[in-house]
Amino acid sequence: MRRVAITGLGAVTPLGLDVPSTWDAAVSGRSGVGWIEAFDASEYPVRIAAEVTGFDVGDLVPPKEARRMDRNVLLAVAAAQQAWDDAQLDSGVDRSRIGILVGSAIGGIATIAEQQQVLAERGRDRVSPFFIPSVLVDTASGQIAIQLGITGPNYAPVSACATGSTAIGEGAEAIRRGQADVVLAGGTEAPIIPLILAGFCAMRGLVAEEEDPTLASRPFDATRAGFVMGEGACILVLEELEAARARGATIYAEVLGYGASNDAHHLAQPEPEATGVAHMIRTALETAGVAPERVGYVNAHGTSTPLGDLAETRALKQVFGEHAYRLAVSSTKSVTGHCFGSAGALEATMCALALRDGVLPPTINYRNPDPECDLDYVPNEARRAEVDVALSNAMGLGGHNACVLLGRVD
Structure with missing residues (x-):
């Protein structure tokens, strides 16, 4: 391959x-x-x-x-x-x-x-x-x-x-x-x-x-x-x-896996239990042959909507279990807004640079914890962390979901 x-x-x-x-x-x-x-x-x-x-x-x-x-x-x-x-x-x-x-x-x-x-x-x-x-x-x-x-x-x-x-x-x-x-x-x-x-x-x-x-x-x-x-x-x-x-190229990261799915639920609202998003992430892990515990960072879709952020949090818990609480999860949409068709590429770039530099970008404006969104969202300040595998999630209108799994290349 x-x-x-x-x-x-x-x-x-x-x-x-x-x-x-x-x-x-x-x-x-x-x-x-x-x-x-x-x-x-x-x-x-x-x-x-x-x-x-x-x-x-x-x-x-x-x-x-x-x-x-x-x-x-x-x-x-x-x-x-x-x-x-x-x-x-x-x-x-x-x-x-x-x-x-x-x-x-x-x-x-x-x-x-x-x-x-x-x-x-x-x-x-x-x-x-x-x-x-x-x-x-x-x-x-x-x-x-x-x-x-x-x-x-x-x-x-x-x-x-x-x-x-x-x-x-x-x-x-x-x-x-x-x-x-x-x-x-x-x-x-x-x-x-x-x-x-x-x-x-x-x-x-x-x-x-x-x-x-x-x-x-x-x-x-x-x-x-x-x-x-x-x-x-x-x-x-x-x-x-x-x-x-x-050819001696600079290598930022390796694309390890890719997952895609559809919620088949609603054109504008995520499926509440996030089974489609969870399936997407599992597909990426399985095609890459990567155990969930190897993932250290997730650049979340995280649009700042009440339903979307909750659904994504639920999907991460479904896939990663107890490891979800050891993941660093941040949403750079807190600083970029939602750039629609370019968002997934921009956030995959954030993952590649996080792997290269050993720095995780923060989720800014995080002041009031949500009891149902209870993961580590890298609040407000960037964090030094050596991560080997990072996941970039994207979820779109029409129930479209896609993610890419990136790995550090030594």
Whole structure:
């Protein structure tokens, strides 16, 4: 069985415009949540989000082309270029043996909303000819291929908020079965527009914060009241391990296992007993041949919703038993908000860096313990800990669940 290493990382997030700044902020517990600046949200019941600020696609895409791309695509192109550069793949690499699996939960929604307004106000003849190809969920993966000249297998997995994890898991499987030698895998999302904010307000899934936005996302805390919308992109370079070693690549971690399931319960609410989430985690452990007791850290889905955090805690107890109380479990959504399709990839990156650095990022805003959420959530401050195996969980609308199990490589 071919083994799969992570050899490159790229990210554009509410915490920073690259991986080092994002990781530094996460470890320091600096929140990326603030008042919405992208548009006037003063009339909305929720006025906060975790936005990417200061982003400029720069020289990566000519200005004329950039104007034809949705923001989610531009974020993905930037993150992919970072990951490619970080991996330092040789210029002579066979690009037909490189795959791209980059998905999104929503796709080019900002451009859809914009062109709908053009249609309503100016008529059908003024709708852009670039509209359709710019908003497809697979446009980001296609544009990355164009920018980097990659001709291997290319598609966009979509599993709502589990998309980033699905992309990594399926990308690793593509390498294991010999379909590719390298895969760029991850997710991207740019949902902070009036329409999406209105939709989530109508669902009553978001938390409203009237005084300090940085306190809004508080996973596993007894006072948690909903999630915070986020945006961003995160791409990982996956590579066959022995080939990576042979070329002297930096190896962040190994992708040991992958699990996926569906709750088959409700489109928006988790199954209360979390049997689907537990099944997903068990699948990852079993495919990796890893005993539950070897897992030392879990980067939880942990969105800060009352039902979701409780369900995930129950799943961890089902799978790990008494070892669940020895696990370190943190939710970096406390600082990033929920970045939807990119969340799973970003949180897998957090796991890879935790394995590399021996540092576990904290769950900030944890002040009021919940008797039913009674695990070690690495409250408020990062922790030094040498961990060999880490788990990244993701759960999405539609009952979609996906997780990746990562291991340290010496």
